[in-house]
Amino acid sequence: MRKRIIVGILLVGAISCALLADLFLAPWYPFLLLICLTGGLLATQELLGLFKSSDLTPSKNLLSLAVCTILLSNWIPHFNLIPSVFHSWQITGGTAIAFYFAIILLEMFKFRSPGVSTNNLSLSAFIIVYLGLLPSFLIQLRWIGSEINPYIGLYCLGITITVTKCCDIGAYFTGKLFGRHLMTPLLSPKKTWEGFGGGILFSAGIAFLWTNLFPNTPLCCTLASIAFGVIIGLGGVFADLVESLIKRDLSTKDASQSIPGFGGILDLLDSLLLIGPIAWLFFLN
DSSP states (O other), X not given: OHHHHHHHHXXXXXXXXXXHHXXXXXXXXXXXXXXXXXXXXXXXXXXXXXXXXXXXXXXHHHHHHHHHHHHHHTTGGGXXXXXXXXXXXXXXXXXXXXXXXXXHHHHHHHOOSTTSHHHHHHHHHHHIIIIIIHHHHHHHGGGTTTTXXXXXXXXXXXHHHHHHHHHHHHHHHHXXXXXXXXXXXXXXXXXXXXXXXXXXXXXXXXXXXXXXXXXXXXXXXXXXXXXXXXXXXXXXXXXXHHHHXXXXXXXXXXXXXXXXXXXXXXXXXXXXXXXXXXXXXXHHO
16 A cells, blocks of 8 residues: 555656646647657557467557557647648547558468457557547647647646546545445456445545636536536546456456556556546537
8 A cells, every 4th residue: 555655646746747847848748748658658568468368469569659659649730740731630540540551451461360360450459549549539638728828738637637546546445444335346346336436426526626726727617527527537437447347358457567556557547548538528518
């Protein structure tokens, strides 16, 4: 527990300092880019490592390059290297499609016997979406309202990450103290309904607190902030269960042991991977 708390505080401090420093480097945000590329590369390596005992043989190098390039593509419109008629999502989506075509061509070249290629293509498509496209929604939050004030995007990204991880924290401690009824005994044996309820309440409370600390922001009323907290909390729980499904299906407890007290980078980021589209749609409207 002590190791988990110490590492957690260090990670929060380092990421917070990086995001605040990026305010002086708008709209390129190089520290956020470095965090995303590092996380994307490590997460891809970990996820592919979980499949090393299977018969699947997708190209680790090409998939790692694909995920990192898809994440990087979110920055391309802000470097003023291409005509402004291209929307961010056209570039990101086009990058994902181009790499998937390359993966298909590679599987054609590698084909020797039936029963492998379609499974490799399915896994590759999942990784491109799971670690490339879905996190891109979270990244895009950083530029929301940037034409008005760079603090708006920082607020949107900050509250989304904070509410999601605070839901994890609330669920963990509530489950430890009051957990009696198992929520998903097969997928995640330690999750309880009491922990689930505590996590959702905690995320709603944190979102409400953010609204009071930063009143002139997109979540400008109490009802909107509480709704955001509940919805993001639910999305985070679902995202966490998705990673649990992958690990249980592959008979693995943790993605790796690279982060003391947490497991691997996937174990740290799991709840954030799917909430990007939810938050993006919420702030878009």
